[in-house]
Amino acid sequence: MEELVSQLGLNFDNTFSVTNYLINIVICSLLLFILAFVYIRFGKSISNRSQLSKVLIVVGLTTFVIISIVKSSLALSLGLVGALSIVRFRTAIKEPEELGYFFVAIALGLGMGAGQLLPTIIGFSFVSLVIIIMSKRNIKSAITQNLLISLQSTSDEKTKRTQEISNLVMSKADQVDLKRMQYTNDKIHLNFLITMGSINSLTEMNDALLQIDNNMDITFIDNQV
Numbered sequence: 001m002e003e004l005v006s007q008l009g010l011n012f013d014n015t016f017s018v019t020n021y022l023i024n025i026v027i028c029s030l031l032l033f034i035l036a037f038v039y040i041r042f043g044k045s046i047s048n049r050s051q052l053s054k055v056l057i058v059v060g061l062t063t064f065v066i067i068s069i070v071k072s073s074l075a076l077s078l079g080l081v082g083a084l085s086i087v088r089f090r091t092a093i094k095e096p097e098e099l100g101y102f103f104v105a106i107a108l109g110l111g112m113g114a115g116q117l118l119p120t121i122i123g124f125s126f127v128s129l130v131i132i133i134m135s136k137r138n139i140k141s142a143i144t145q146n147l148l149i150s151l152q153s154t155s156d157e158k159t160k161r162t163q164e165i166s167n168l169v170m171s172k173a174d175q176v177d178l179k180r181m182q183y184t185n186d187k188i189h190l191n192f193l194i195t196m197g198s199i200n201s202l203t204e205m206n207d208a209l210l211q212i213d214n215n216m217d218i219t220f221i222d223n224q225v
Contacts, residue, residue, distance in 0.1 A: 024115065027121075028061065028112035029057070031108050031120070032105060032108055033057065034124075035053075035057075035060070035101065035105060035108065037053075039101050042131055042132055042135035043097060043101070045097050052098060056101055056102065056104075059102060059105045059109070060105035063110055063113060064109040064110075064113040066109075067110055071113065104127060143195070144222075145194055145202065145222060146194075146221040147191070147192040147218070147220055149165060149190040149209065150187060151187065151216040151217065152186055152187055152215065153187065153188050154186070158183055161213070165212060168205070168208055168209060168212065169194065172204065172205040173201075174194075174196060176193075176195075177192065177194075178190070178191075179193050202220055206220075
């Protein structure tokens with residue numbers, strides 16, 4: 001029976017405290033939920049932020065569990081390095097902002113898993129404050145929109161039309177990032193993330209785009225939603 005209990009890993013050493021473990025994992029979960037809220041509310045990416053916020057929580061808690069297991073054992077730490085060396089991520093991070101939030105989630109898991117409560121809370125509070133301040137400054141100084149454009153075009157004119165639209169958008173916007181470009185049989189679909197100085201600038205861009213093609217489908221979507 002003792003051998004069976006030992007194989008199941010129920011022979012806790014004197015340094016492990018179930019109470020401390022539960023307290024730390026609860027605090028870690030709360031911090032990760034706050035991080036998810038900050039990402040949804042103040043994030044700038046055009047991907048599904050609600051869905052990715054759930055992944056942040058899972059990544060943070062998984063990191064917490066891993067660090068809690070390996071922190072007191074050199075053998076387990078070396079085994080973890082070997083195991084991670086064979087892991088390959090099949091889905092690329094699409095935006096740098098997403099990578100930054102993943103690092104914050106991992107940092108929370110590392111800190112709480114290692115039992116560093118105070119440094120983790122202070123560091124996370126400071127990072128969250130910086131994110132909020134930067135977001136507020138961007139909101140006050142500029143308007144960030146997702147610009148969706150769809151228009152009919154023949155195969156021979158697709159490249160020319162795309163270049164005309166891109167040049168116009170870049171000339172009118174303060175900042176431009178091409179997120180998607182798709183050609184179908186008879187259509188062009190473009191998605192830009194643009195930063196403008198005012199609502200009037202959006203109206204001027206809309207009018208200028210319609211001069212290229214009066215039947216063009218133009219949609220501005222608030223990036224803060």
